[in-house]
Amino acid sequence: MSNRAPFDSLLLSFIICMFSLASGLAEAEESESEPRIPVATDFSVDGATAKAQSASILLLVSQHYCSFCKQIKRDILHPMIKAGDYQGQLLMRELFIDQQPKVIDFHGKPQRSASISRSYGVNLTPTLLFLGPEGEELSRRIVGYYTPEMFFYYVDEAIKEAIEKLSHPQPE
Numbered sequence: 001m002s003n004r005a006p007f008d009s010l011l012l013s014f015i016i017c018m019f020s021l022a023s024g025l026a027e028a029e030e031s032e033s034e035p036r037i038p039v040a041t042d043f044s045v046d047g048a049t050a051k052a053q054s055a056s057i058l059l060l061v062s063q064h065y066c067s068f069c070k071q072i073k074r075d076i077l078h079p080m081i082k083a084g085d086y087q088g089q090l091l092m093r094e095l096f097i098d099q100q101p102k103v104i105d106f107h108g109k110p111q112r113s114a115s116i117s118r119s120y121g122v123n124l125t126p127t128l129l130f131l132g133p134e135g136e137e138l139s140r141r142i143v144g145y146y147t148p149e150m151f152f153y154y155v156d157e158a159i160k161e162a163i164e165k166l167s168h169p170q171p172e
Contacts, residue, residue: 035081037073040093040113042104043135050091051133056162057091059129061122063098068145069126075148076155085156089163097125106135128155130162138162 037060040046050057060077062069077092095103100113111119120129120137128142139161142154 034074034078037077037081037092037094039100040095040103043093043106043116044104044108046091046093047106047133047135050131053088053091054166055089055091055133056138056159056166057093057129057131057133058159058162059131060092060094061117061120061125061127061129062094062096063125064096065098066125071148072126072128072145072151076152080155086159086163090159097122128158130158132162132166138165 040059046057049055058077060069060072080086081092095113095117097114097117102110103113103116105111105116117127120141122129122141122143124143126143126145129137130139130141132138139158142151142158145151
């Protein structure tokens with residue numbers, strides 16, 4: 001019996017390793033099928049596109065290793081993209097503040113992504129900003145992530161408010 005114990009232990013380790021590998025591959029395959037939110041690289045181009053389409057910009061301020069950022073994409077933003085909600089009315093972009101090189105701001109100047117987020121007063125991720133073509137905030141930002149049941153409602157309402165403000169600008 002004592003000769004079999006090392007074999008059993010090795011076999012158990014092998015089985016656990018194989019299950020871990022299989023679940024990791026399934027997770028990777030699943031995430032590859034998800035729609036991608038374009039990473040922000042040039043806000044001057046995004047602003048011009050938004051202006052031409054009379055669209056607003058939903059900007060997800062994010063970090064690569066932020067679990068709540070991944071959840072908000074999986075639970076709220078990816079389903080919204082798949083459903084075609086706001087197609088032609090909304091540009092979605094993601095701004096990584098931890099590992100992203102310089103980004104062109106709305107004025108055509110290169111900036112560090114963290115500098116752009118600081119210019120909006122963003123200190124926490126995830127933060128959703130609802131912007132107009134010039135980079136102006138159109139509706140109340142959403143900071144953090146809570147239960148998906150109510151969160152989708154808040155995101156939906158903020159998007160509707162941003163679109164409404166673009167279609168009916170208020171005199172200054």
